[in-house]
Amino acid sequence: MLDVKFIRENQELVKQGLLNKNAADIVDTILKLDEQRRSLITKTEDLKAKKNQVSSQIPQFKKEGKDTTEIFAEMKRVGDEITLLDGQLRDLENEIEDILRNTPNLAHSSVPVGKSAEDNVEVRQWLPEGFNFKNDFKVLDHIELGKKLQILDFERGTKISGSGFSLYTGKGATLERALINFMLDYHLKHHSYKEIMPPILVNRESMKGTGQIPKMEEDMYFIEKDGLYPIPTAEVPITNIHRDEILSEKELTIKYVGYSPCFRREAGSYGKESKGFLRVHQFNKVEMVKFSKPENSYDELELMVIDAEDILKELGIPYRILMLCTGDLSFSAAKCYDIETWSPAENKWLEASSCSNFEAFQARRANIRFRREETKKPEFVHTLNGSGLATSRLMVSLLENNQTPEGKVVVPKVLHKYTGFEIIG
């Protein structure tokens, strides 16, 4: 959520920023409503001040035996007017809030301006030693491999739950579990995160706090009976850990990492990229979340990307880093790097991680603050999160890149102690 004061003081900047993000220009509307709001506040507060002043004298009057009927009648009128104006004020505030909640965050100045994914900028690429984009044998895609090795069973996944639900069997299930454990352990040991295991059903407030609601509501599952949402990412419960809290300055930067399954309806996205693991309703993800001071958040973002990259390097999976342009940034993000891993069968890059800085956008919604020691004043923190990483897309690249000409899959060395086997097939 953007700050009204900020909009007031940076009108042109906000207008341009919204344009860059392909969003509606709400600046003039907000300014008009805000002006009305403030003038109403002045009015009601004058009346309330009067009411309070008179009220405080009444015990005295009573003691003196003074006749108060006229005062009471007058105060009754004042009270009624206050009720009326307060009602108007509330309507106005709701209107403003509604607009702001539906307005995206602005991009950071370092983000390239662009319309769509085509304008994203490749920042760097990493390829394992001896890697070649062309294989000298016919590579199988992850679905073929999964079937041949009997480690993935999409047909039965569909039977059990529907399309977009995957079933891991045998060494496939073990490999999946190994990946999750490896990633968690690695972030704990080498990147000093604190591990979190969050609830995977959350209430509406939590979904609002991180910005999934209202804009993404169609993409969420919802359990009507209990008013709970299966999380689309562990970002939601983990960021909401500190909702409505004031943190101390010295505990920042807080770094959490947690595994959770993720649920997405993916409404309307059937057809393209939807086969096998490429687009699923349920997948596993290890998520990193940071709460930082504003002045550190962009450094923390760079570090977070490196934390995710370390995992891929350890696994020996080729990847590249993209900086998303303004038009491709998500609703809440101010800056975002996507990490894409290589799929030789698809012959293209697949998004396996997304690391974003939300600045104070989520913090303002979720009311997450810290008290600066110097000023003693509460201030909004900056929140960041990134996948570290999502296993489904990662699994595609892992299987496909590590296949042998005979159609077996070599397990990366770092996973051996988790899998207990070194090859599948």
Place this chain on the structure above:
RNA sequence: GGAAAGGUGGCAGAGUGGUUGAAUGCGGCGGUCUCGAAAACCGUUGUCCGGCUUUCGUCGGACCGGGGGUUCGAAUCCCCCCCUUUCCGCCA
């Protein structure tokens, strides 16, 4: 699912219609004492919004789970909702 209790400041916990933003204790911060620390003592200590002050501030308003009602006046009375805890039942 059945029954009961309860939601007050960072925490604990008073307060049942009129200077109550709210006693008291703990914690936090500042100070005295000390070589230093502890103890003791003294002082201080919420958030949000608006106006003026482009500083330190200052004035006003709101906030005792949320919403509505009664009243000149509500933390306190009434109604609705939400949440938490405990006990019983069921169950991993």
